[in-house]
Amino acid sequence: MQAEFRQRREQFMAKIGTGTAILRSAPTAVMHNDVEYNFRQDSNFFYLTGFNEANAVAVLAPHHETHQFVLFVQPKDRDKETWTGYRVGVEAAKEQYGADEVYSIQELDEKLTQYVEKADRIYYHFGRDHNFNQKILNLWQRLIATYEKKGIGPIALEDPILLLHPLRQSKSASELSLMRKAIEIAAEAHNLALEMRNPGRYEYEIQAEMERLFRLRGGLGAAYPSIVASGANACILHYTENDRQMQDGELLLVDAGCSYDYYNSDITRTYPVGNRFTEEQRILYNLVLTAQEKAIAQVQPGNPWNLFHDAAVRTIVEGLMHLGLLQGDIEETIKAEKYKPFFMHGTGHWLGLDVHDVGIRQIGETWQSFQPGQVVTVEPGIYIRPDFQPCEGQPEVPDRWRGIGIRIEDDVLVTETGHDILTAAVPKSIEAMER
Ligand code: GLY
Numbered sequence: 001m002q003a004e005f006r007q008r009r010e011q012f013m014a015k016i017g018t019g020t021a022i023l024r025s026a027p028t029a030v031m032h033n034d035v036e037y038n039f040r041q042d043s044n045f046f047y048l049t050g051f052n053e054a055n056a057v058a059v060l061a062p063h064h065e066t067h068q069f070v071l072f073v074q075p076k077d078r079d080k081e082t083w084t085g086y087r088v089g090v091e092a093a094k095e096q097y098g099a100d101e102v103y104s105i106q107e108l109d110e111k112l113t114q115y116v117e118k119a120d121r122i123y124y125h126f127g128r129d130h131n132f133n134q135k136i137l138n139l140w141q142r143l144i145a146t147y148e149k150k151g152i153g154p155i156a157l158e159d160p161i162l163l164l165h166p167l168r169q170s171k172s173a174s175e176l177s178l179m180r181k182a183i184e185i186a187a188e189a190h191n192l193a194l195e196m197r198n199p200g201r202y203e204y205e206i207q208a209e210m211e212r213l214f215r216l217r218g219g220l221g222a223a224y225p226s227i228v229a230s231g232a233n234a235c236i237l238h239y240t241e242n243d244r245q246m247q248d249g250e251l252l253l254v255d256a257g258c259s260y261d262y263y264n265s266d267i268t269r270t271y272p273v274g275n276r277f278t279e280e281q282r283i284l285y286n287l288v289l290t291a292q293e294k295a296i297a298q299v300q301p302g303n304p305w306n307l308f309h310d311a312a313v314r315t316i317v318e319g320l321m322h323l324g325l326l327q328g329d330i331e332e333t334i335k336a337e338k339y340k341p342f343f344m345h346g347t348g349h350w351l352g353l354d355v356h357d358v359g360i361r362q363i364g365e366t367w368q369s370f371q372p373g374q375v376v377t378v379e380p381g382i383y384i385r386p387d388f389q390p391c392e393g394q395p396e397v398p399d400r401w402r403g404i405g406i407r408i409e410d411d412v413l414v415t416e417t418g419h420d421i422l423t424a425a426v427p428k429s430i431e432a433m434e435r
């Protein structure tokens with residue numbers, strides 16, 4: 001794996017040329033008082049270094065004569081390590097992470113300047129650590145003040161996302177195998193949920209068994225707060241209370257994924273709590289399924305990002321018009337977004353080291369197109385809250401349609417010739433959802 005981290009740094013450094021990139025690790029997250037959340041490394045920092053500790057800084061300076069990759073890390077400290085865990089330390093980090101030079105983080109102010117003063121620009125992504133942001137701004141201000149005298153120094157400060165995120169978007173073979181593992185575990189958990197759903201059970205029982213499997217199979221845990229939403233709870237997009245008792249005749253929407261070695265899966269299935277869909281549930285389920293299949297068909301190399309969402313929207317609008325739940329001219333309804341009370345979110349997002357992974361969708365007016373190696377979720381839905389309010393001029397929705405929420409979400413890899421539905425092992429046909 002070290003070879004791959006090195007290769008990523010080389011690819012990134014080839015792009016930054018005569019600039020210097022400064023990357024900050026994630027801070028230790030404190031929950032309350034001094035009780036800490038589990039640590040989760042910053043994804044950009046992890047992608048380029050593989051280094052998994054808080055309070056660290058990575059510097060990439062391709063133009064530097066001897067030190068192109070420099071790490072600043074927490075020094076070994078027996079007392080602190082007793083409380084908060086093992087630290088790699090300055091000595092071992094050099095060898096284990098392939099850095100040309102490693103310093104204690106306490107030396108940052110003193111040592112950083114030498115890696116930036118001859119760069120023509122600084123690449124830095126402003127994060128939530130305002131003190132650190134200020135430190136970089138101060139350094140820049142100090143170096144630029146002497147530019148006219150010396151004719152050398154960083155005349156620009158640039159965000160690295162345009163250079164770094166396209167690299168992260170294109171998944172390598174080893175990244176894809178971690179994603180497939182995260183998906184395999186989540187698929188097993190979804191199949192278990194499908195077996196467990198029964199009237200009388202509580203939503204949290206399903207959550208507990210799924211999350212147990214995430215850990216039991218070696219995953220880090222849930223990739224995001226699991227959504228186990230029965231009945232009208234399914235109309236709340238990020239419902240996470242998961243404390244309701246399920247009733248016969250309702251639907252259950254389960255949106256849960258697992259994190260494996262920092263790579264994520266993100267899967268949603270919706271099925272009857274009892275044995276069969278009601279007529280209205282079946283009609284809407286079929287509509288969402290068709291919309292999802294049409295959207296997936298648009299996930300092709302070279303297709304602009306907006307096409308898959310447009311396909312889902314058009315299918316849902318046509319279907320709702322056919323049912324009399326929307327009315328008017330199709331094009332006008334789409335343009336004026338009158339479908340939004342039913343379907344108010346995007347059809348998908350990039351997936352990878354982050355659940356909502358990085359990636360540029362649009363530059364100016366131009367949609368970016370899908371490229372092989374990218375992974376995207378495809379997750380249209382229809383949500384009709386009990387207190388549903390249509391857009392002005394649109395029909396009232398009869399009671400029999402209310403309280404239904406449906407989403408179907410798969411993780412799809414863009415390939416050279418089309419796509420590969422990575423989550424295909426989780427059934428979604430009407431027949432598979434009923435019993
Ligand atoms: N569960 C988060 C999402 O689907 O985007």
Ligand code: MN
Pocket residue numbers: 255256266267268409
């Ligand atoms: Mn999801």
Ligand code: MN
Pocket residue numbers: 266349377379409
């Ligand atoms: Mn998603």
